[in-house]
Amino acid sequence: MTNGLHIVVNVILSLFALGFIVWMFIRSLKRSHEPAKLVVKWIGTLGVGAVVFFVALPAFVRGGGDAIFGLMVTLVMGIVMNIIWRNSIIDAIAKPFTSLYDGGDEEIEAKPYYSIAKARRNRNKPLEAIMAIREQLAKFPNDLEGVLLLANIQAEDLNDLPGAEITLNNFCNARGVPDRQVVSALTQLADWHLKKSVDVDAARAALQQIVDRFPDTEVALRARQRLAHLGGVEENLLAAHDRQAMAVPEGVNNIGLLDSTTFLQPKEIDPGKLAAAYVKQLEAHPHDSEVREKLAAVYARDFKRLDLATLELAQLINEPRYSAKQIAGWLNQLANFQVELGADAETVTATLQKIVERFPNLPAADLARRRLERVRLEIKGKQEATGVKLGVYEQNIGLKYGSPRKQ
Secondary structure, eight states, rough: OOHHHHHHHHHHEEEEEEEEHHHHHHHHHOOOSSSHHHHHHHHHEEEHHHIIIIIIHHHHHTTTTTHHHHHHHHHHHHHHHHHHHHHHHHHHHHHHHHHHHHHOOOOOOOOOHHHHHHHHHHHTTHHHHHHHHHHHHHHHHHHHHHHHHHHHHHIIOOOOOHHHHHHHHHHSSSSOOHHHHHHHHHHHHHHHHHSSSSSHHHHHHHHHHHHHHHHHHHHHHHHHHHTTTTHHHHHHHHHSSOOOOOOOOOOOOGGGGGGGGGSSSSSOHHHHHHHHHHHHHHOOTTTTTHHHHHHHHHHIIOOOOOHHHHHHHHHHOTTTTTTTHHHHHHHHHHHHHHHTTTHHHHHHHHHHHHHHHHTTHHHHHHHHHHHHHHHHHHHHHHHHHHHHHOOOOOOOOSSSSSSOOOO
């Protein structure tokens, strides 16, 4: 190795050693409970090292009586080092055992505590509870638990829904708030508008914020489905708040002497009218999966139209924002309709195979695999159970989107 290369290697090793020593010093200083005392110890250690290097070591090199002097100096410096570091050495040896009980030097994660606020709320002191919450939120301004607790006290205990709305909106508009927490806050706000003030328009506005802020996501899809059903919610809530006397018709006299009571049975809803109502709902709210699923069932079971039922379920199955569990359920439902309405084994097999291919790790895939083994037996059993040829229905029954009409 050349002299130049030797010098470079020594310099690199020296710098590495120096850097390691500095890192150890800084790390020890940060973790120490008495940093000033630690600095004094390091200064003393450097002094001891200087004495050994500049006094004792040269004496050893000279030999003779100087070597004995160097040995004595080294022993004295060892005693000094023992005095400086003995407590630290004892702590280092005992720490693995004491840490089992006191947790050691592991830092406690800083987080807000709302036990005082909850206790004050339980004692029916909402204003004092709000003060305690605000003290914590001053330190942790984007803490969802604290914001929801504050808004809950405002809405539930103080009947101050506008104040709760301001609290949640400020939270949702703050920087750095995770999307899922924004969704939780806006969903809670919509629930309060429906529960506290029966204000469907305000609830609709809160849910629409989810749709606008997170388009083309699963949460937006769920919000659209809730929006589709707010009309019915409004009617139910208003009916609960404004109940009117309902006239009860007089019962039939001598019902036990009648030849037949079939006229007393409730009339079934006309499937055509039901399908038309579902179609109308879907024209206004195309993301209403519940109604679309019901429409597919009406097409299949009441009108024996597998083609129309398949079109409706296909729209749900091909929507990627629905959960895997939902899509697997709709594929299973489609397979049921295919078996009931006489589809061939290849068609049913292809439908069940989609569950296995798309969701191989779901329990639904295991059920589909077992069902694939007995598809032909299932179809044969259904055919034998039917036994009677089904009637012929109109091919264009007027149930497609648009006004019902015959052709």
